[in-house]
Amino acid sequence: MLHGNFRRSILIASLAIMGTVGLGSISAQEKPPIRIGFGMAETGPMAANGKAAKLAMEIWREDTNAKGGLLGRKVEFVTYDDQTNPSLVPGIYTKLIESDKVDLVVSGYGTNLIAPAMPTIMQRNLTFVSLFGTAVNQKFNYPRYFQVMPNGEDPAVGLTYGFFEAAMQAQPKPLTVALVGGDAEYPALALEGARINAKKMGLKIVYDKTYPPNTTDYAPVIRAIQATNPDIVFVASYPPDTVGMIRAANEVGLKTKVFGGGMIGLGFAAVKKQLGPLLNGVLGFELYVPEPTIKFPGVEGFLKKYQGRAEKEGVDPLGFYLPPYGYAMMEVLGTAIEKVGSLDQGKMAEYMHKNTFKTVVGDITFADNGEWKVGRPLYVQYKGVTGNDIDQFRKPGKAPIMFPKDLKSGELRTPYEEARKQ
Structure with missing residues (x-):
């Protein structure tokens, strides 16, 4: 009799464990990853900078996921090599949005590879954080555009x-x-x-x-x-x-x-x-x-991680020019998501215009045109x-x-x- 009770207890415990695993699986399915898409120059004339920026962004993604992700969801990247070719950019962003169904997009590196994405972004009313575009929004005057480069409002x-x-x-x-x-x-x-x-x-x-x-x-x-x-x-x-x-x-x-x-x-x-x-x-x-x-908080820690991987990745071993700003671009986006509490594009843009962001390159406050208020x-x-x-x-x-x-x-x-x- 005791033997039968013991077997019954094992069976109940096993079912309980299976039930817990099942609930965990359901929970994981209810919280799919947040997918962020972008094109980046991994070949062509700007490949050295593109690869360095991408490594910085990957470090942000790893740091973020190690802390539990955003909104309790892991972050994934969906990326394509734009080959430093502006003519490829519209197609890349159309594919990211329509075929890959990413949740958010950010830019690649540089003016010539940001501007071609703008019509696609604007048609869909997306919030767009960009990296090192010089006066891109002077032409478009798009209210959901934000620029991470410290040149100031003009x-x-x-x-x-x-x-x-x-x-x-x-x-x-x-x-x-x-x-x-x-x-x-x-x-x-x-x-x-x-x-x-x-x-x-x-x-x-x-x-x-x-x-x-x-x-x-x-x-x-x-x-x-x-x-x-x-x-x-x-x-x-x-x-x-x-x-x-x-x-x-x-x-x-x-x-x-x-x-x-x-x-x-x-x-x-x-x-x-x-x-x-x-x-x-x-x-x-x-x-x-x-x-x-x-003494920007976090910049030395970031550079230590970056420099520790730079040689293996074949990118700029110092990382002084672009990488901290690539990391900061993603910090801005991540902070906006967490503060808004959703992926609502309009609410994110509104938050970005009204608040100052703490990043590894210091405080960033955006002007109405999406540039830094103070360069x-x-x-x-x-x-x-x-x-x-x-x-x-x-x-x-x-x-x-x-x-x-x-x-x-x-x-x-x-x-x-x-x-x-x-």
Whole structure:
């Protein structure tokens, strides 16, 4: 009899366990993952940045899921390689929305790969958080667009203002400026902002020209600038010509108080390695540097994770330029979902417009046009760079911040011909 009772107890316990497992399965089915879709450049000219951004976003997804996901649901990504080809972008986002049935979408990297997605997003009234699009919403004026890049409400002016604010620290006070950039989309926008800021600062523009995108010899450009004897030289450039212009300035022996500008690429480990001590004296544009004045909560922990995986993933080993902002983009989206308590696109957009977000790149508050209300591009002056080892940039002192004032960590050294000898 006792034996029969024992068997009956085992059977009841087994049924109870099975029932619990069954309920757990039902619960899991009731809470499917939140699926977030995006295109990203994994091949083509922007692949290096696209892969770095995607790794940063993956780290956010892993961190989020380790904490229980969003709304009690795990997060999954559905992604496609846009091949750095704008013509593929509309099809990718149509597929994500109509075939893959993702819950949310975010952008890929860069203006040229964000703008083509906008009509598809707008037709469906989706909330769209984007990564490093320059003034994309000026054309669309879409109220559910949000941009993660610290250029401020007026991107062209905000991007370049810090350079001029820092350059005007030179003594005696600068009076003239030369403006130069590639004949391409980004330089055109940056030069437009530079003209506005030069006028605000009371500077006389003595040179204002562009060079063809296929330029390989920049020495004639530097010599033409030198002939006007400017106090400040502002350059708007993409990575290849950033390298070319800095090399030419050193070869020609450019004489000016301040040399630099909105030179894209200075934040890349590959460009730092390539230029090494030729960076010294340049007043350049960065998005993160390990200076003691930058204490954004979580950024150091994120970079430690990123850098620990970067070499294996074959991406930028420093991760100063784009990765923290890729992580922050997803922080903004995740916070909005949690605070709203649903995936309601309209409510998320409304929340984003009304609230400040705590992220690894600091506080973000969005203006009506989806840009940052307060911009925070960094302008640094490279100092004491020796050799071509990128590990030196992991420590403070190689790129002290000149702007913004609340993050300033060094004093501007002028003239450029003296500053570059460090």
